[in-house]
Amino acid sequence: MTADSLERLVPCYIKSFDAYIPSKPDPELKQFFGCSTLYRLNNNENPLGPPPAAQEIIKQFAPYRAAVYPSGDSYYLREKLAEKFQLHSDQILVGNGANEVITFVIKAFCEAGDNIVTADKTFAVYEWVAIFSGYEARLVPLKDFYFDEDGMLTQIDARTKILFICNPNNPTGTYWNREKLCHFLDQVDGRQIVVVDEAYCEFVEKEDFPDGISLIDRYPNLIVFRTFSKMYGLAGLRIGYLAGSLDVVNIIRRACVVYSVNTLAQEAALLALDDPEHIARTNRLVKEEKAYLHRELTRLGLSFVMNEGNFVMVKLPISDTFAYRKLMSRGVMVRTMTGFRYPNYIRITIAPHEAMEALIQGLEAIL
Amino acid sequence: MESKTKRVLALETDFSDDVMPVFLSMVEKTALAFGMDEKYAMHLTLAAEEVFSYLSTVSDTHDPVRIECVNGGYYVQVNLLFSPRQLNLQAFNLTADIDPNDETRIHDIGLLIAARLVDHIQFVMNPGRNMCLCLYKEKSYPMGTALGPLQNTNTQIVKIETPSAEDLKMFCQRVLSAYSLDDYPAFIAYPGKFVDMVNSRDYEAALAYDEQKNILGGIVWQQVKGKTANFYGPFLFAEILDCEAKLLEFCLEKVGRSDSPGIMNRLAFAGRFDKYFEILGSTRDYQADGSVHQHTFIYRQLIEDLGTRVLAHPQLMDFLKTEYDRLYLPRNLQASTWMGEKSEEHSVFTADFSRSQVTLRALLGGRDAEDNLANHLRLFAHEGIKNIFFELDLGESWQSELVPALQNNQFIPCLLMPYAGKGDVVLFQHQAGEVR
Incomplete structure (x- = not known):
């Protein structure tokens, strides 16, 4: 194949799209940055890992089972989730991480000329999937770190198919309460699909935080995303799901790749759901370490955005990418926020005290 | 603001003699249609004629060639895509001095003429794939006039x-x-x-x-x-x-x-x-009146640097180590040394002029690099140009061979530009300006 013929095969929207390059594995990073330990504070993972029962089933996984296909539609997990949320199991679709269910939804509803609406400073995958699938992503600026309800509504036109809201928002941790979310859904009035991504919902203990799944009966155009990658500590197994009304999910199922979720992920997720103590334990850690960070960041004179979720955004008086490299040389890995359109901010995952101390010491040394 | 994608007119043909008038007509007419004035359209057409003529002599008549005329808005670009041949790219050196009586190099004069009729000639060589020779010429525009200062400055940004x-x-x-x-x-x-x-x-x-x-x-x-x-x-x-x-x-x-x-x-x-x-560093800008200005280069990464391996000449290692450490850039720095492997005879450098400065870049390395650089420097000295730079791309490992030639010609590494080329780029400044 010549370069010319390859060029002619590629759609314009792929040509202009830039691939996301994930970070290298820890041993490579340690070698490049010359550090012997590495505190990963960049991906909002749960430092406690999966709940104990899930850990146990992972340990016990018999190698011969790797040769057998998993349940193609995560049968038992869907049954369990349906029971938990009082839904029909067909109202749930499980994917290889929540990223995959984002793709399912966009593929199911969008065609050439359509658009999606979301915020400019939020989880990037809604925007990316839309763009590399050939659809327009309309990005509404956040307002004081919050999703802008009016701004999003005014972006809707006849070709708008899906509105994506990250609740609480990654990376700002702000959220729409039940009243605001319902008001938005009332305004949309069933004309578009509204996706509420609740990847971090288990970290929110505020009483007015809405449980999106409980609103599906009232709003059949509402789809809720959840993940096992954050609170449930199964990021390495890649498993997430969506819930929606039966009619909507039946449409999405047509664009859904079956057998994409492995056996171990399904079984670990099934057991993870049965451990409320794991959530409480994690939230205790998050609360304690957020208090520590609040105190220390204030002492350092740094402004920060600390809301819901297991992460904090900090504004630095130097370039975030320079700070990243300096902190990496000290064995602390944070997420730079220039790519989230927050230049000079870093996002820090809440982790055990030792890691938080290493971060503070690192910041003190580099600033 | 109106936005446009670049318009392309393409012709797929071969190097037969009878194609030439069609090709030239295409270049001239499209350049005019794309808004270039007659004089510049003629320059571009003449350059295209020289290049096509040269390629015809080193190609088989039936070798395929794809010709593209691209409207870049403020420039017109002619691309010739063809199979790699043994081109004598040496002729593209600014200093190429070809004897018209030397029949073995008579065709190369055409390339030299082409290089001087357009703003840039660029080669893109994809191993195992086509080679692309791009002729790039900007359109002509009138110079703007300065507006007076803003009247009411008691205001605020909205x-x-x-x-x-x-x-x-x-x-x-x-x-x-x-x-x-x-x-x-x-x-x-x-x-x-x-x-x-x-x-x-x-x-x-x-x-x-x-x-x-x-x-x-x-x-x-x-x-x-x-x-x-x-x-x-x-x-x-x-x-x-x-x-x-x-x-x-x-x-x-x-x-x-x-x-x-x-x-x-x-x-x-x-x-x-x-x-x-x-701050990456600074360069010295030697003015005609003898004064010296400093230009500071600043930089920030937009991504999280993942680290990469850098092969560099031993004579450049100290400079690179200092800069990589200062900038906390994760690089696995390794010395690249010549071990007797065969190298090209002739080097080729491209020269970009901007106001009172010129920047050289290597198109090909070669055993004559030191002499070739010296020839360039003589030409620049003759033209009175004191601000002479060389950009060495560390992403092209063969370029490390040029370091001794640069240093022997009084080029000093002054700053490192991360990922400014295929890899990090070292900017050398020639010490010409220091000579009074």
Whole structure:
């Protein structure tokens, strides 16, 4: 194949799209940055890992089972989730991480000329999937770190198919309460699909935080995303799901790749759901370490955005990418926020005290 | 602002003699149709004729060639895509001195003529794939005139947005009045050209406005796919709180989610942007009147640096180690040494002129590199050019062989530009200016 013929095969929207390059594995990073330990504070993972029962089933996984296909539609997990949320199991679709269910939804509803609406400073995958699938992503600026309800509504036109809201928002941790979310859904009035991504919902203990799944009966155009990658500590197994009304999910199922979720992920997720103590334990850690960070960041004179979720955004008086490299040389890995359109901010995952101390010491040394 | 994708007119043919008039007609007519004036269209056509004629002599008649005329808005580019042949690229050296009586090199004169008729000639060689020879010529534009200073400066910033064509022209004219020649890129002096550059999407700009829609300042940036982006400014026409920071953040938010690994400013106002950028170093700009200005290069990464291996000549190791450590850049630095492997006989350098400076880059390494560089330097000395740079791309490991030739010709490494080429680029400055 010549370069010319390859060029002619590629759609314009792929040509202009830039691939996301994930970070290298820890041993490579340690070698490049010359550090012997590495505190990963960049991906909002749960430092406690999966709940104990899930850990146990992972340990016990018999190698011969790797040769057998998993349940193609995560049968038992869907049954369990349906029971938990009082839904029909067909109202749930499980994917290889929540990223995959984002793709399912966009593929199911969008065609050439359509658009999606979301915020400019939020989880990037809604925007990316839309763009590399050939659809327009309309990005509404956040307002004081919050999703802008009016701004999003005014972006809707006849070709708008899906509105994506990250609740609480990654990376700002702000959220729409039940009243605001319902008001938005009332305004949309069933004309578009509204996706509420609740990847971090288990970290929110505020009483007015809405449980999106409980609103599906009232709003059949509402789809809720959840993940096992954050609170449930199964990021390495890649498993997430969506819930929606039966009619909507039946449409999405047509664009859904079956057998994409492995056996171990399904079984670990099934057991993870049965451990409320794991959530409480994690939230205790998050609360304690957020208090520590609040105190220390204030002492350092740094402004920060600390809301819901297991992460904090900090504004630095130097370039975030320079700070990243300096902190990496000290064995602390944070997420730079220039790519989230927050230049000079870093996002820090809440982790055990030792890691938080290493971060503070690192910041003190580099600033 | 109107936005356009680049229009391309293409012809797929071979190197038969009877194709030549069709090809030349295509180049001339499309250049005119794309808005180039007759004189420049003729230059481009003559260059294309020389190149096609040369390629015909080194190709089989039935070898396929694809010819593209591209309307870049402010320039027209002619691309010839063909199978790699044993081209004598040496003729593209600015200093190529070919004896017309030497029948073995008679065809190479044509390439030299072509190189001098256009603004740039670029070769793209993809191993195992086609070779592309690009002739690039910019259109001609009238020079802008400076506008007087902003009248009412007792104002505050209201909005930053991407401007209309009229506002872009006004912005250029304000820059011309408020800043000295050294502080802005040459294209700002041609407002119409700048509008076309933005329209072509090669450049972007954002302006700050007050309530009366007065232009308070602006910033300009340029992204090249996969490479470090460049920005210019912010240019400010009034003392407005936060105007500079807001313009910078607007630009950074725009380029932040792109494939540019970083963004750089080669004409920075030193010390003003410490909050956002790292200082790479500075170059000395020797003026005709004997004075010396310093240009500070500032930079920031837009991505999290993942680290990479760098092969470099032993004579460059100390400089690189110091710079990589200073900038905390994760690099696995390894010495590359010549161990008797066969190398090309002739080197080829391209020369980019901008105002009073010239930047050389290597197209091919060769055993004659030191002499070739010396020839270039003699030519520049004859022309009175004192600001001479060489960009060495560490992403092209063969370029490390050039380091002794550079150092023996009094080129000194002055700064490192991360990911500015295929890999990090070392900027060498020649010490010509120091000689009085």
